[in-house]
Amino acid sequence: MKRLSIFGLILPMILAACSAPAPPADIVITEAPVEVAAAATETPLPPTVPPTAVPTDPPTPTHTPTVTIIPVTDTPDIPTNTPVPTPDPNFDWTTVSTRLDDQRMALGNPDAPVTIIDYSDFL
Amino acid sequence: MLGAEQQLVERYVASGLVQNVFSPVLNHGERSIVAHMANECAGDQDDFWGFREYLFEEHSRLWRGSIHNTVKELASEYGLDTVDFNNCIDTERHMETLLAQDRIRLEQNITFQPVFQLSNAEVGGFLIGSQPIQAFEEALAELGLTISQ
Numbered sequence: 001m002k003r004l005s006i007f008g009l010i011l012p013m014i015l016a017a018c019s020a021p022a023p024p025a026d027i028v029i030t031e032a033p034v035e036v037a038a039a040a041t042e043t044p045l046p047p048t049v050p051p052t053a054v055p056t057d058p059p060t061p062t063h064t065p066t067v068t069i070i071p072v073t074d075t076p077d078i079p080t081n082t083p084v085p086t087p088d089p090n091f092d093w094t095t096v097s098t099r100l101d102d103q104r105m106a107l108g109n110p111d112a113p114v115t116i117i118d119y120s121d122f123l
Numbered sequence: 124m125l126g127a128e129q130q131l132v133e134r135y136v137a138s139g140l141v142q143n144v145f146s147p148v149l150n151h152g153e154r155s156i157v158a159h160m161a162n163e164c165a166g167d168q169d170d171f172w173g174f175r176e177y178l179f180e181e182h183s184r185l186w187r188g189s190i191h192n193t194v195k196e197l198a199s200e201y202g203l204d205t206v207d208f209n210n211c212i213d214t215e216r217h218m219e220t221l222l223a224q225d226r227i228r229l230e231q232n233i234t235f236q237p238v239f240q241l242s243n244a245e246v247g248g249f250l251i252g253s254q255p256i257q258a259f260e261e262a263l264a265e266l267g268l269t270i271s272q
Contacts, residue, residue, distance in 0.1 A: 099226040105166065107132070115143075118239055119237060
């Protein structure tokens with residue numbers, strides 16, 4: 001509710017700063033207020049007609065005030081209950097090859113509960 | 124041994140229950156050294172385990188003729204980059220690594236091979252000689268590791 005009331009107060013100002021189709025003259029005053037008012041009475045202003053006070057990079061500048069003026073929450077976009085990734089039960093640990101500190105090669109999960117050391121020769 | 128190892132890898136290593144460590148035993152002089160050197164050289168091309176399996180499969184050839192030429196032939200047949208591989212063999216690139224690995228088993232008085240040391244965080248033991256998969260599974264079960272099949 002509070003959010004709507006703020007929205008109700010600020011929105012006209014935002015529209016006035018942008019390209020409002022029929023803004024009151026005392027708010028939309030730009031360098032050429034007469035032309036704007038005349039255009040508004042005849043036909044609706046196209047949304048892309050920027051007043052001279054508006055930066056040349058729409059639409060981002062027009063959106064930014066909306067975000068700052070109507071803050072919904074201080075929390076980031078990432079939900080706070082993001083689940084912690086769990087190990088993939090189908091992961092193939094034979095793709096993991098490691099050089100141990102003692103220079104021997106190891107195959108598989110470094111955190112495996114059991115280690116098998118294979119002492120062998122090719123001959 | 125190769126058959127049991129394959130089953131071990133498929134059942135236990137792939138699922139993350141067992142980490143398999145290869146510890147060279149250089150019991151046959153230059154032939155052992157060059158054969159294991161070849162394995163390390165394959166590791167430079169990210170194919171340590173695959174070439175290791177190939178060396179075991181072709182182990183009888185390691186006894187014949189020049190060991191240097193034999194491992195180069197095997198590397199070529201397997202599909203490794205022979206330029207890098209041959210250079211690795213000729214320069215004995217991994218000699219220090221191999222000797223360090225061999226010292227580990229000597230310090231544990233392991234002179235026979237194959238020997239398998241199985242351990243968890245608390246306890247361990249050895250299997251001496253080639254073993255069927257059942258022997259490994261029994262030993263793993265004693266270490267608290269069982270899988271449903």
